[in-house]
Amino acid sequence: MNRSRRLTLVAQLLGGKRFSSQEELVKALARAGVEVTQATLSRDLRSLGVLKRHDGEGRATYELSGPAVETLDRERRLLDLKAFVNDVRVAQNLAIVRTPPGHANGVARAIDLAEFQGVMGSVAGDDTVLVVMQDAVLARKLKKRLDAIGATGVDHSANGGSAR
Amino acid sequence: MNRSRRLTLVAQLLGGKRFSSQEELVKALARAGVEVTQATLSRDLRSLGVLKRHDGEGRATYELSGPAVETLDRERRLLDLKAFVNDVRVAQNLAIVRTPPGHANGVARAIDLAEFQGVMGSVAGDDTVLVVMQDAVLARKLKKRLDAIGATGVDHSANGGSAR
DNA sequence: CACGGCCCCGCATAATTATTCATCCTGGGG
């Protein structure tokens, strides 16, 4: 198992579930067949630009750096769309995009920056992005585009549970 | 020194300089005349929703993840409308308001509080507020009002209903 | 005034995360 493969896996795990400590993540990696120590993981998280946030009263969550960071290259945005769009539904001129917990923001930004035709704006919650489209036709077109991007790869099945 | 004052100060400090550990922040607070222990600060950071991220190579940074202050008075909210509404678009009966990252919530509250005519409710993401209006006409009117406020001063003649 | 409930805080300490140091590989030269 080489390092960059491991980094990818870590990113995927973060996308799929909420982790509140590095030890948790170490165990998840172990279950996925990758054994590393917390020390290594700490280094990995740093190079991935992962951040730790406290949601409300209580537990911490590791998240891949979202929109706020400058390090948002095209590469990364595409990854967001590819890896973290779970489902897209359309209602009138609105598109509802489901993501793993905590990734709505990143996906929303990715959608904004991708400048799909007809996007008026989007609002991100925790695991849902609401995209307002100019009209129903363009909304359906957006869904197709996103579905297509998601179909092209990125394995989501790496870990066990989902948090919501 | 009252707690919420301290929280405000912490938020200001975070906005002005990079801090990479709570101890640093504790010292900065001390210089500003507020003495607290790291324990208290840890709790403060949590309630402010502050996050810690690692920039590129090396050091960590604490950042606010949302609106800096939690107790906003009316004065302040109107300021939000003036300063943080970047753009307003209308689609059907919805208004999409863009703000600087992290200010959507503040702006949303400000909109609710201003009680513009026809506002049914609003949802805030990170940098976007979705305002649901009674109908398209009122939505367009809202856009005009917000545009006007942004261009000039604060408009005090708002009226109407809000839901939230 | 006494009492109970709350909230906030500091202290001490537990829990978590980052780093230091020693290895172990790997890939060139020489």
Place this chain on the structure above:
DNA sequence: CCCCAGGATGAATAATTATGCGGGGCCGTG
């Protein structure tokens, strides 16, 4: 083949952050 440089990693440990517990202050009630 031998040696060196660089990168990655684990083990141990330092540094940082979170928290259990108890104390103190502040109401509202009886």
